[in-house]
Amino acid sequence: MASVIVRVTSTSARSPLARLVAIPLGLDLWELHPDHAVLQADEAQASRLEAMGYAVEQLRLSESYLTDFATESAVTGYHSAQTLEEDLRQLADDNPEIAELHEIGHSVEGRPILALRLGERRGSSRKVAFLGCHHAREWISVEVPFLLAEDLVANASADPVREWLQRGEIWVAPMVNPDGHEFTRTPGNRLWRKNRRRNRDGTVGVDLNRNYGYMWGTLDIDTSSHTPADETYVGPRAFSEPESRAVRDLVARQAFGGVLTYHSYSQLILYPWGYTDEPIVDETDHREMRDLAGDMQRLIAGVHGETYTAQQSSRLYPTAGDTTDWTYGEYDVPSFTVELRPASALEGGFILPAGQIQPCWEENRPAAHAFIGHVLEKPA
Structure with missing residues (x-):
């Protein structure tokens, strides 16, 4: 049909x-x-x-x-799982004094899930994480965190990056869902969203950004569905998927002071909660995330004039079991989802023309830097 x-x-x-x-x-x-x-x-x-x-x-x-x-030229400039691994390994190999590549887990189909650790010393208590590509079709959500890692390495000898890398650690995992991403590179499957889990009813895929443990499964609606065939299938249980478990275990080991995850599209800066319309109860936490989201919005607009709207996640639509609800709900750290370019389906939607990779990264650079500074420079 x-x-x-x-x-x-x-x-x-x-x-x-x-x-x-x-x-x-x-x-x-x-x-x-x-x-x-x-x-x-x-x-x-x-x-x-x-x-x-x-x-x-x-x-x-x-x-x-x-x-x-989804033209042939639109593929040029975007990473595959293989080329991303090669480029991350090159960054680590060329900069061993500040960069280490870690396999934090493996996907359903056995692909490595990779995270680049940046920092001069190990074991710092100040750490921040950036994640990308929970959803397979959101290719730009791979490129922005990768370009962030590349940018940090290139500017490691100049402040403020030098100070950040001396003070703490920055972890970047650009492709949480390598199987789904590879599937979107095959003919007719560019709009695939989920991972590649084979469900018991014969359908395929779990929405990794509905599979995290905090308030998992408390909604059963089109944006957080318990029906395996649906795009937002939450999975049979919290952390049922090796990809979400890889992120869970990384966060548990590293105790990050803040987590930012990239998605597309809509040009939004989202903060908890997603599972409820109620705001965060702790007024200090609420003010911190609301104000930082507003700062990031202004910084983004100052580069190319693009408007990214800062708002509570549930104002977009309700979700249960997403990454940022979990990192804030379980670990009480500033947590954001940035929905990247474009603003609408008529401008490409999930298929952002490759010529927009660079400007999308450029406008998000100062916001990412602001988030790093907020987390790593926070008074102890």
Whole structure:
């Protein structure tokens, strides 16, 4: 059955847009705005939505979207799992005094999950982590953390980077989901989201960013689903997947003072909570993350004029079992999700043209540096 990318609106109080999340249709929700949503659906799902009182406008056939954006030239400049490993190993080999490459785990299909540790001394109590590519189709979420690692190595002899590397450790894991990422590089699979777990019912994949332990499974909606075929399947239990366990174990060992994870798309800076609309109870923590998100928003805008909106995660849509809820809920450290370029599906959505890799990185550089400084320079 052909899939379509549609814009959904509603003028009926009986069919509010917020209800889209709770409808058990297995929708692949891409954007949720106050006045419209953008999602990928098959024809039967689109017809169901119309029958429920929603206005459904077809924006593109998924096939034509892929034809326009997933071109051969769009692949150039993005890493595969293999080329990422080669480049990370080269960074470590060329800079042994400050860089070490660690295998923090292996994927379902046996690929290494890699993290680069940057710092002059081991065992520092000041540590910060950057993660990328929980979701396979979000290729730009690999490139920004990799370019961050490259940038830190290149500027290791100049402050503030020199001071950070003398004071603490910066860990960068650009590709948490190597199996899914490799699958998106095969014909017809560019929009795959999950890992490559074979589920008991014959379907494939768990959403790694719904598989973390804090409040795992407390929602059963389209954005945190208990149905294995759905894009946001939470898995059979918390930390059921080797990829999420690799991150769990790294965080437990290193006791990071802050964690930032990159996703795409929508140009957002998100902080907990995702599982509830209620704000963080601890006012000091809430103010810290709200203010830092606002600072990062301003720093990003100051580079190329792009607007990234800072907000609580659940304002986008509710999720349970995501990375930042877990790192804050379990470890009480500043935790952020940055949704990178572009702002909308019409600008490429998950398939960001390769020519935008560099400007996307450039605008996120000062925000990443601000986060590092906030964590590593915090008074003891």
